[in-house]
Each structure stands twice: as structure tokens, then as C-alpha cells.
Amino acid sequence: MPNIYSPLPQNAVRLLRFTSDAGSQHLECELAIFPLNMAPKFNALSYCWGDVDRSSSIRCNGHQMSITPTLLEALRDLIGLDRGDIEWIWIDQICIDQTNVAERGIQVNMMKAIYTTSERTIIWLGPRINGIEAVGNLLERLSQLYDQDIDPSGTRKRRRYTTDEHKAMDLPHYKDLSWVSLNYILSRPWFVRSWVLQEAVLSKVTPQMLCGTQELPWELILRSAAWLESYLSGNWNIRSTAMPALRSLILFRESRQEGLPWDITTLLNKARWFKASEPRDRVYSLLGLIGEADESHILPTALQANYNKPVRDVFRDVTRYIIMSSRSLTILTLIRDNPDWGNYPSWVVNFAGYALWDRISYFSWSPHEKGWLRVKEISNKADGGRPVEVQQSSDDILALNGFQVDTVNAVCEVMLGFNLNSFDSHVLVALKEACHRLTDRYTTTEAIARAMMVTLTADWNLTNQERVADQPISHFWAYIREIYLRLHDNEVELKEECANLLAEAESDTTVNANIFRLHLDASHRRRVFFTKDKAYVGLGPSIMQENDILCILFGGATPMVLRPVGDCYRFVGECYVYDLMRGEGIEGWEKGHYTTKTFHLI
Known part of the structure; x- marks a missing residue:
């Protein structure tokens, strides 16, 4: 674009202002360069590019500039705001x-500096x-x-509402215009664009949210999203297309509540649902919020934005x-999508992928050694708290120490469904399968049922103080009884087994x-499995299969499933294994029941 862009000096930015009026048929703007520390007052725009085809245009500095149709719509709304x-605005x-x-x-x-300025x-x-x-009114x-x-900490005070309790609440009917409109708002792509987290969180004051020219109350939206995400269950009034927006808004609230910066592991875990047309931006869009920079504000080389570096190598x-x-394998819990082993080593997180199921471990806030907050896995301590042990290897191989616990010899069908x-x-x-396979480990049907009750939920929490494992087994039997009453006459074998x-x-x-x-959220897209020699029962990734191996890798809060490939292994994913989540395997290893091994992950 001749005569519009000239080289930017170091630590400088370009800013835009309108030179035409709101009622003008054609938009005209001025683009100027300023040192960031001497720039005039300016706002920063956060929006979704939409179609990247620049088929629309404005006049800028006297020349035609091509922009996306979405941005043209935004500018037409902003010019009358x-x-x-404040005349100037920064638009990426x-x-x-x-x-x-x-x-x-x-x-x-420089993005952090731009948005905080x-x-x-x-x-x-x-x-x-x-x-x-x-x-x-709904908000x-x-x-x-x-x-x-x-x-105030963001945790639930009570259990989830049942369907009957939902019906008794003072909320509009799900077909009410308020719910319809809220669903349309939350389904807007802005909520899952990777850059919006940084753009919204770094705002000096409460962001101004606009739908067209209509302003929406930011605080009410944050609080409403937190409640909806915490208490959604069964049939409810939020569409599936709006669910990612709830997770994004919760992250906005957490970042303000807990304060910044966070470490990169925390942000990548929390921002797993965001999307970007440029895959590298799944990492680069978070750099303004992390605390890994040194005293000179320089990030480690692996985290510096470099668009010339292949995506595979970045990840x-x-x-x-x-x-x-x-010194932890927490980041590997992000491998919760269908693998692309042809393009990425199995242990590499495809940060541009889409998480198809939920994590197993809980995360809680913990102070980082540098003074800022990070998330830490809690409850599950399969590794006994031992730090990761990484051995020397080539760039594409990750060599980790740990030990094999057993071999998988039976897997159930993947649990898929549109609701619980x-x-x-x-x-x-x-x-039924557990009752046939676990009799060597558990001597009573009740013990088997308890193992299944806890495994199928990955011992998820009901409230801040209660977990599924704390509940009487009668809840599980009541659930089985309900299923039995709904079984059809042609399901004779299952009906007899259930009886x-x-x-x-x-x-x-x-x-x-x-x-x-x-x-039962944890079971979504996972499958129940049983091991060969020690009769463990677990809940593992959908892609696992017979003859995969069950391992404890040092630095991993959950057991891991690996697939042998010659002398090496592919990383299949984390799993929940009843009787292995609190360091029982480590105790066996310390007694000499297992042998340390280096697993070369390819």
C-alpha cells in the first residue's frame, strides 16, 4: 500500500483517527506514527476480523486502504461513539x-505495552x-x-441444580426473548478469538463492550457467565455454541480477581478454548499476560513471537x-484432542487444536517462586509429588523417567452423548464388565460399584468441600436402578445382569x-479400561486401545497411557485410575515392585 506504511522506529506505534463525520458516505482516516511513551491519548479496539478477505476499503492518508468487511462495520459504529x-484509536x-x-x-x-498504555x-x-x-433484566x-x-474465591457453595430445581427458579422460560438474545450474543466469535483475553484484561479501566452501538454491562456479564458455567447440567437454556463464551468470560473474571501476571502453563490451560486463524497466535496472543520475562522484560527465546518459525517447531x-x-508434566494434560501424529510428535501440544474433553485434575491457585500466581494440580498425586526427570534427547524426542504399572487388556466403548x-x-x-474383571482386586460387589462410581466421575467435586468419593454408594445404586427401570424387554441380558x-x-x-x-462430565469422550495383571480400572482417552501401557511418569499428577512403537513410545494421554491417584504406585516403586525406565516419546 504505497505512501501509507513507512518503517516503524523502535518502540513506536501507529494510531488512527477519523477525519470524516459520522454521517459521511465514505470513511476517511488519518494514520500517524508516535513513540509509544509520547503518544496522545488513545483507545484500543478489540474485535473479530471475520473473513480475512479485505474486500472493503476506507481512505487513509488520502489513499485507498483495503480492510475486512467486519472492520468496516465496526468503524461505522465507532465513528459515532x-x-x-480521545481522538485516536489503535486497531491491529x-x-x-x-x-x-x-x-x-x-x-x-509490544502488545502488553500498547494495551496498558x-x-x-x-x-x-x-x-x-x-x-x-x-x-x-436476565443478567x-x-x-x-x-x-x-x-x-468470593469463585467456588460453588452448593451442588448443581437438578432439573426440577431449575424449573422452580425465578428465571424466564428458555424460549423467552431474553434467553434467545443472550445466546446470540454469547455465540459471537469475539468470545473465542485468542487475542481478546489480552485485549480485555489489560484495559486500564473496565472495558466498554458494544453490540452494534448498544453498550452491554461488563460486570453483569462476567458474573452471569460464572453462575451459568458452574451450574449448567442436563437440559438448560444456553446453547452449545455459547458455552465457549462462558469459559472465556470466567477467565476474564479470574484474571482480574487473582491478578496478573500468570505463568505460560496457567494461561495455556485456562485459554484452551480460544481460536486463532494464525496457529502461532494461540501462544503469542498470551505473551502480554505472562511473567516469564527477565528483569529487562525479555522473554525466553522459546516464547518470543517469531512468525518465520514453523508452527510445528513453535509448539x-x-x-x-x-x-x-x-519441572512438571501438567502441560501434557492439554493433549485432549484427536492426535496428528503425522505432523507433530505425540508429546507436543497442538495449541491450535480443540480440546474435545475435560481435564481430570483440578487446578487451584498457588504462588509461583517469582511472586505471581499459577495454577497447581490438586487432589491427584499419582507421582507422589516427584518432579519431572527429563533425559538428554533430540529435539523431536522427549525422554522421561518413570515406570510401567501394567498393560491394558480391555477397553469399553467411548462414552459419547449430547447430554449426561x-x-x-x-x-x-x-x-457389568467390571463385575467380571475386578473380582481379584475387590472381594464384594459393593467395592466394585464404589470403584466404578468414583472412576466414572474422576472423583469430581460436588461442592468446595465434597467429592464424589465422599458420597454413600446408595447414590450410585439409585442411578443404576433408574437405568434398570428404563431398560426395554429386548435388552434381556443387560436387564438380568442389572437385576x-x-x-x-x-x-x-x-x-x-x-x-x-x-x-459424569469427566467420562465424555473417554472410555473405561481394565488392566491385565493387576486388575486396575481406569478412565482413559478415547484413542487408547488394548496393549497400550499404563505408566507413572515422574512429574505427572495423573497416570499416563503410552503406546509402544519399537523401542520408543507414543503419548496417548492422561487417565484416572482408581487406587493409583494418591501415590500408591510410587509407594510400590519405592518397595521395589516397579523398575525405573526412560520412556523415549516420539
Whole structure:
């Protein structure tokens, strides 16, 4: 674009301002260069590029500039916005020469400085939605429920609501215009764009969120999202397309509540649901929020934005850096998608991939040695708290110390379904299989049932103080009884098996089957498996298969599933294994029951 972009001096930015009026047919702007520390007051725009084809245009510095149609819509709404005495605005698509790879890298590394220097972040979600005025009262009510059900630390005060409890609540019917409009808002792509986390969180003051020209209350949206995400279960009023937005908004709230910076592991775990058209930006978009920089504000080489570096190498080097610097395998819990072993080593996290199921371990806030916060896995300590042991290897091989516990010799079907009720038949088949395979480890049907109850939920929490393992087994039997009553006459074998199991169970008609059913999230896209020699039962990745091996790798809070390939192994994923989650395997290793081995992951 001749005569528009000239080289940017070091630590300088370009800023934009309108030179035409709101009512003008054609938008005209001025683009100017300023040292960032001497720039005039400016706002920063956060929006979604949409179609990257620059088929629209504005006049900038007297020349035609091609921009995306989405940005043109945003500019038409912004030009009429009351900005007070702030004329200038920073917009990445215009203020960075996107054809200059070197400049892009430099400006990305300056992003934190740009957004913290700006007066405010203006969020533009997209064009106005019909019925948006009806959303305000709904957000007020959801915010009240947040105060009632969630404590200041963000944890639940009570168990999830049952379907009957939902119906009794003072909330509009799911077909009400307020819910319809809220779903449309939350389904906007802005909420899952990777850059928006940094752009919203770094705002000096509360971001200004616009849908068209209609302003939405940022605080109410954050609180409403936190309540909805914590208490969603079964059939509810939020569409699946809006769920990622809830996770994003919770992350915005956490970042403000807990403070910044965070370490890169924390951010990558928390921001797993975001998307970017440029794969490297799944990492680079978070750099302004991390604490890994040295005293000169220089990031480690593996984390510096470099758009000339192949995506594969970026993800490989970031994964290895995190393992080495954290002395933990927590980052490998992000491998929760269908693997692309043809393009990435199995141990490399594809940060541009999409997490298809939830993590097993809980995360809690913990102080980092540098003084800032990070997430730490809690409850599960399969490795006994031992740090990772990495051996020397080539760039594409990760050599980790640990020991093999057993071999997988049976796997159940992958548990798939559109809601938690869809898992019922899977649970029954898995329980039937357990009763045949676990008799050497557990002497009673009740002990087998308890192992299955805890395994199928990965011992998820009901409240901040209660876990599934703390509950009486009668909740699980009530759930099985419900399934039995729904079985059809043509399911004779299952019905007979179920009747035999229930005959051995204590009958308690006062318990609620939903106590178990509502916490089956961990089973989604996982499969129950059994091991060969020691009769362990576990919940593992959907891609696992017979003859995979069950291992404890030092630095891993959960057991891991590996697949032998000659003398090397592929990383299949983490798993939950009843009787191995609190260091029992490490105790056996210390007694000489297992032998340390170096696993070369390819």
C-alpha cells in the first residue's frame, strides 16, 4: 500500500483517527506514527476480523486502504461513539503492516505495552442483535444467583441444580426473548478469538463492550457467565455454541480477581478454548499476560513471537520449555484432542487444536517462586509429588523417567452423548464388565460399584468441600436402578445382569440418582479400561486401545497411557485410575515392585 506504511522506529506505534463525520458516505482516516511513551491519548479496539478477505476499503492518508468487511462495520459504529477528548484509536489490522512479518513479530511482543498504555479497551462484538434490550433484566437475575451460590474465591457453595430445581427458579422460560438474545450474543466469535483475553484484561479501566452501538454491562456479564458455567447440567437454556463464551468470560473474571501476571502453563490451560486463524497466535496472543520475562522484560527465546518459525517447531519448543521450567508434566494434560501424529510428535501440544474433553485434575491457585500466581494440580498425586526427570534427547524426542504399572487388556466403548443422560447404557455395560474383571482386586460387589462410581466421575467435586468419593454408594445404586427401570424387554441380558446387581445392593429410596449422574462430565469422550495383571480400572482417552501401557511418569499428577512403537513410545494421554491417584504406585516403586525406565516419546 504505497505512501501509507513507512518503517516503524523502535518502540513506536501507529494510531488512527477519523477525519470524516459520522454521517459521511465514505470513511476517511488519518494514520500517524508516535513513540509509544509520547503518544496522545488513545483507545484500543478489540474485535473479530471475520473473513480475512479485505474486500472493503476506507481512505487513509488520502489513499485507498483495503480492510475486512467486519472492520468496516465496526468503524461505522465507532465513528459515532462519544469518545470524549480521545481522538485516536489503535486497531491491529490497520496500525500494523500485516504484510511485514518482522514488524508483526515486533508489535506482538509490544502488545502488553500498547494495551496498558491505551486509555481503555473498546470491545465490538459485531452488529446489533434484535431484542438486545431484553437481556439486561436476565443478567441482573443471573448476577443475583451468582452472589447466592458462588463464594468470593469463585467456588460453588452448593451442588448443581437438578432439573426440577431449575424449573422452580425465578428465571424466564428458555424460549423467552431474553434467553434467545443472550445466546446470540454469547455465540459471537469475539468470545473465542485468542487475542481478546489480552485485549480485555489489560484495559486500564473496565472495558466498554458494544453490540452494534448498544453498550452491554461488563460486570453483569462476567458474573452471569460464572453462575451459568458452574451450574449448567442436563437440559438448560444456553446453547452449545455459547458455552465457549462462558469459559472465556470466567477467565476474564479470574484474571482480574487473582491478578496478573500468570505463568505460560496457567494461561495455556485456562485459554484452551480460544481460536486463532494464525496457529502461532494461540501462544503469542498470551505473551502480554505472562511473567516469564527477565528483569529487562525479555522473554525466553522459546516464547518470543517469531512468525518465520514453523508452527510445528513453535509448539514443540514451547511444550519442552514448559516441561523443563515447571519441572512438571501438567502441560501434557492439554493433549485432549484427536492426535496428528503425522505432523507433530505425540508429546507436543497442538495449541491450535480443540480440546474435545475435560481435564481430570483440578487446578487451584498457588504462588509461583517469582511472586505471581499459577495454577497447581490438586487432589491427584499419582507421582507422589516427584518432579519431572527429563533425559538428554533430540529435539523431536522427549525422554522421561518413570515406570510401567501394567498393560491394558480391555477397553469399553467411548462414552459419547449430547447430554449426561446419554451415558446411562455405557455406565451399565462398564459396570457389568467390571463385575467380571475386578473380582481379584475387590472381594464384594459393593467395592466394585464404589470403584466404578468414583472412576466414572474422576472423583469430581460436588461442592468446595465434597467429592464424589465422599458420597454413600446408595447414590450410585439409585442411578443404576433408574437405568434398570428404563431398560426395554429386548435388552434381556443387560436387564438380568442389572437385576442381579441390584439384588446385592442396599435399597434406599430417599437418595437422588442425580448426585451421580450430574457429575459424569469427566467420562465424555473417554472410555473405561481394565488392566491385565493387576486388575486396575481406569478412565482413559478415547484413542487408547488394548496393549497400550499404563505408566507413572515422574512429574505427572495423573497416570499416563503410552503406546509402544519399537523401542520408543507414543503419548496417548492422561487417565484416572482408581487406587493409583494418591501415590500408591510410587509407594510400590519405592518397595521395589516397579523398575525405573526412560520412556523415549516420539
